[in-house]
Amino acid sequence: MIAKQFQDRVVAPSLLAADFSRLREEVTRAIHSGADWLHLDVMDGHFVDNISFGPAVIQAVHETNDVFLDVHLMISRPDHYLPRFVAAGADLITVHVEAEHEVGETLRRIREAGCQAGLALNPATPLEAALPYLGEIDLLLCMTVVPGFGGQAFMSEMLPKIEAAAAERARRGLGFHIEVDGGIDAGTAALCAKAGANVLVAGSSTFRAADMAEAVRAIREA
Ligand code: DX5
Ligand code: ZN
Numbered sequence: 001m002i003a004k005q006f007q008d009r010v011v012a013p014s015l016l017a018a019d020f021s022r023l024r025e026e027v028t029r030a031i032h033s034g035a036d037w038l039h040l041d042v043m044d045g046h047f048v049d050n051i052s053f054g055p056a057v058i059q060a061v062h063e064t065n066d067v068f069l070d071v072h073l074m075i076s077r078p079d080h081y082l083p084r085f086v087a088a089g090a091d092l093i094t095v096h097v098e099a100e101h102e103v104g105e106t107l108r109r110i111r112e113a114g115c116q117a118g119l120a121l122n123p124a125t126p127l128e129a130a131l132p133y134l135g136e137i138d139l140l141l142c143m144t145v146v147p148g149f150g151g152q153a154f155m156s157e158m159l160p161k162i163e164a165a166a167a168e169r170a171r172r173g174l175g176f177h178i179e180v181d182g183g184i185d186a187g188t189a190a191l192c193a194k195a196g197a198n199v200l201v202a203g204s205s206t207f208r209a210a211d212m213a214e215a216v217r218a219i220r221e222a
Contacts, residue, residue, distance in 0.1 A: 006175055010198060011216050013202055013212075014150065015027070017204045017207040018030075024064055030207070033213040034213055034216040037068040040057075040070065041072050043075070046075070054084075055084040055088040069090050069091045070092045071085055071092065072201075077101060078093075079105070082110065086110075091115060092118055092138065094118030095107070097129045098121075104132070111136075117136065118137060119141065120142075122146065123146055135174060137176050139178075142197070144158045144183055147182070152182055154184065159192070159195045162197050178198060179197065179199035184205060186219050189202070
């Protein structure tokens with residue numbers, strides 16, 4: 001029987017938009033606001049034009065609570081650094097199809113390590129690049145901004161890619177989540193959910209909201 005986990009709506013606040021000087025309180029605030037997962041954006045200054053944080057910060061988050069850690073690796077060599085993110089406590093590790101690695105091999109190693117495996121597509125990358133791997137993943141991430149920075153505008157031209165991914169999933173009887181990341185708020189979440197996405201990453205619209213719990217609820221119910 002095929003897992004139908006993709007039918008559950010998941011809201012994943014992105015820690016990139018948190019106040020880094022108060023990391024423990026910010027994680028607690030996200031959990032108390034109803035976050036299902038915590039999204040952790042790792043950037044190496046090479047694959048994307050920004051540097052964020054690495055395994056040590058993820059391990060610190062892991063040691064303070066039990067929230068599901070959704071680790072998004074925007075790094076050139078995810079295969080090389082993979083064991084460190086497993087050891088840090090990641091529950092799901094997403095790697096980019098555009099990075100420099102044997103994609104199928106990296107996905108296999110993520111699962112062998114006991115984590116769920118995600119595959120990410122930049123806006124410019126067509127769904128076709130992910131087709132060979134759809135049977136090997138737990139999550140497909142369709143970026144809805146060019147990765148690197150929070151607070152960018154949602155690219156509505158990504159909606160057909162999400163629809164095509166959902167259609168291909170149905171055609172092949174698969175059960176992976178479809179995640180969207182970038183410019184997600186209650187309004188754009190509704191568009192993405194209608195297109196077939198169920199995991200909604202939101203940084204600015206949650207951590208920077210006047211009422212984070214209300215923002216998370218609005219995205220979940222969008
Ligand atoms: C973008 C990151 C996102 C980012 C989203 O490169 O992958 O996860 O934190 O931020 P918002 O929700 O502010 O667009
Ligand atoms: Zn992300």
